[in-house]
Amino acid sequence: MTTKDLDASTRAIVIDPGVTLKLRRAGQDTGTVLWRDMIRTTRQPEMLAFAVVMGVFFLVLFNYVFGGAIGAGAGFDYLQYLLPGVLVITALQGAQQTSMGLAADFNEGVNDRFRSLPMNQSAVITGRTIADALRNIAGLVLVALIGMLMGFRFSSFGGAVVAIALAIGMGYGFSWLGAAIAAKVRQPDMVGMLSMFWLFPLMLASTAFAPVESMPGWLQPLVRYQPISVASDAVRGLVNGIPVGDRITLTLVWIAVLLVVFVPMSVRLYRKVS
Amino acid sequence: MATRGSGPVITAQNLRKTFGSVQAVKDVSFDVEPGQVLGLLGPNGAGKTTTINMITTLLQIDGGEATVGGFDVRTQPEVVRQLIGLAGQSAAVDEKLTARENLELFGRLYKIPRNERRRRIEKLIERFDLGAFADRPASSYSGGERRRLDVVAALVAEPPAVFLDEPTTGLDPRSRSELWNTVRSLASNGVAIVLSTQYLEEADRLADEILVIDRGEIVAQGTPDALKHDLERDVLEVHVVDRTDVDTARELLGLDANVTTDVEARRIDIPVPGGADRSLDLLRQLQDGGVSISNFQLRQPTLDDVFLALTGSSVTETEEVTT
Structure with a gap:
């Protein structure tokens, strides 16, 4: 290491970055954390x-x-009913992993390093939620494929894509609950x-596994409007090609x-400093 | 830039920190000039980490102020973070990532342009001899390899102020001396360094200035030599032939609790304000009392002697209890 290498005078210090630069750097930092979390995902x-x-x-x-x-009592193919609910629940498992991953960062002490760096602090969470959503896509596609091996049939490719997107979206929303x-x-x-x-009460008291009429x-009313139910109903309608009513809107809400x-x-x- | 040629890089003035009813840091002040190593010496729980965490923006400052490169830590933390590198107890690396990936991660977050970043990372890997394990995940590293990466990760941005929080705790002697070399080479390149340690030898060897800190307060401050000199007494170290003579000697001389004896090593350390004359007296008394002396030396006090005199407890004892 030569003196020149460590000569701090050659370094550009940003004292007042302004809004544009701040936003650009927030984006950069989120990308960096996403890159890091994707490596962790593959490991x-x-x-x-x-x-x-x-x-x-x-x-x-x-x-x-x-x-x-x-299924027999209701007179329909239960697998066609069940898989959509399982897709939503799989997406919510991903949200739980956001929680666990961030907690592990706190535990390993790498968060303290992040907090000592000149970076956008919310990028640590944003990057991770995006990484978890990407991993969720892989998880949902795998579960869907296994469901198809068991005999499940999607009514249309487009419906399947929108349905999985909605499930991922709900999982993403819950990722932030997990982060909090x-x-x-x-x-x-x-x-x-x-x-x-x-996770458990929401999952079991929902229309993911059984129709609301059986409860x-x-x-x-509680079951009908809770998030896992509305998402399950929306996904179910989309993959089976049946009308969804207010379910997609409610999912987005x-x-x-x-x-x-x-x-x-x-x-x-996250930013809270004792 | 504000750090150049204009006095200290790091300043702390009357820093205070309270956790609930516990005053973790009571009144800590110091300056660190470029190229200077400041040693924070004290047992576990003395307030070393809390002090470092306040200056590195990880903890809120309850009272007093701190600056890095002339920028106020409280009002301009974003600027301060561009000027510091932190390594040690609290600032870890990502265990699932390799050394190279960790350095890339932190380099990106410091916003070092890509080519410059690549160049620096390769240079750091070579300089600090990380090559053998640079492409393995950090979870597989030995303690020494991990600490080395910790420290190097703090250097990616080539910051003018580096904080090393007990960087050698738990390291084997060889890794420790390698880290010491790293610290010296940083200092010789003009980096201002705050180094916390429980090891007297480490502070003695590395620090230009030492703050002895105990229960959140500075109990002594000065260069290693000055601290030893402040005791204004040398230590007469006497080795006796028979183990039983250790106690005999204690009785003969009527020594107070300040004297440390080690029966196993058959050794007695006696502070001697009078220097050589007083030492001859003491040795003669022992000889007349029938104690056979195998060896003796009149030496300068070590930092351990200093700490014992200042706080009434030995750093090494505290360390054994708490770790």
Whole structure:
């Protein structure tokens, strides 16, 4: 190392970057974090495998164990009903992984390094949510393919693409909920437990596995309008080529609500310095 | 740029930090000039990491102020972050990434242009001998390799101010001395360095100026030599033939608690304000009392002696309890 190499006077310091430069750098930083998280994704294939295995587990369990009971009574092919719900739930598993990944960053101490760097701090979260959404696409396509091997039929390619996009979108919205939990709690174990608290009730009290009509009357309104239900219904309509009514609109509304609430909240919690 | 030729690169003035009811840092002030190494010496929990985290924008400053390159840490953290490199306890690397990828990651986040970045990374890998493991994920590294990458990651931006928080804790002697060389070469290139350590030897060897810090307060400050000199007494180190003579010697001389004895090593350390004359007296007393002395030397106090005198507890003892 020569003196010249470390001569700080040759360095350009940005004192007042202005809005344009700030935004451009925020974009750059998000891209950098995304690049980093994609490398991590390829080094941890078990993350993707876990999401897919959970999806397949639900497909097999519900189709072969409960399929007869639920489907036969209603007089329809249960697999055609089930797969859309499983796609949505697989996407939400990805959201849980956003939570776990960010908590791991806090644990490993790499977040402290990030916080000492001249970078846009929310890029750490944004980059990760995008990386997780990309991994989710792979997971959903794999689950869909396995569903097709089990006998599932998409009514149209276009419908399948829009349906998967909606499921990914809902997963993305929940990624920010996961990010907020991770930024608040910062302990991987606690984050894992808290994720179960929102994921399981939402998942089971939804139309992902069974039609709302089969549930008690007092529960029906809650189930009908909760995010996993509206997304499951929207995806189900699209892949089966049946009318979706208000379901796509409601899905988009839910995604918007999640983003409006949890993007600022998780960024604020992440930046919070004791 | 503001750091050039205009005094200290890093300043801290009356820094304070409270966690709940605990005052982690009470009143810490110092300046670090270009090319200077400031050693923060103290046991675990003394407030070293908290001090560093405040100046590196990781923790809010509760009271006092800090500047880097003339920029206020509180009001211009974005600028300060462009001027610092942080390594050690709190600032880790990404374990799933290789050394090369980690350096690329941090280089990009520092906004170093692509070609310049590539050039610097290759140079750093070569200079700090990371080549053998540069393309393996960091999770597979040995402790020494990991620490080296930690420190190098702080240097990608060639910052004028570098903070090393206990960079050698848990390292084997060889890795430790390699890191020492790294620190020296940084300082000789004009980088201002704040180095925290629990190791007296490390502070003694590397630091131009030492802050002895205990329970959030500076208990002594000065060059290693000045600190030793401030004790205004040499240490007479006596080795005896029989282990039982260690206690005999203690009784003979009526020594107070300030004297450290080591029965296993058959050694007695006696602070001697009077220097040579007083030492001869003491040795004669021992001889007359029938203690057979195998060896003795009159030496300057070590930093361990200094710390013992200042805080009433040894750094090394505290370290064993807490780690």
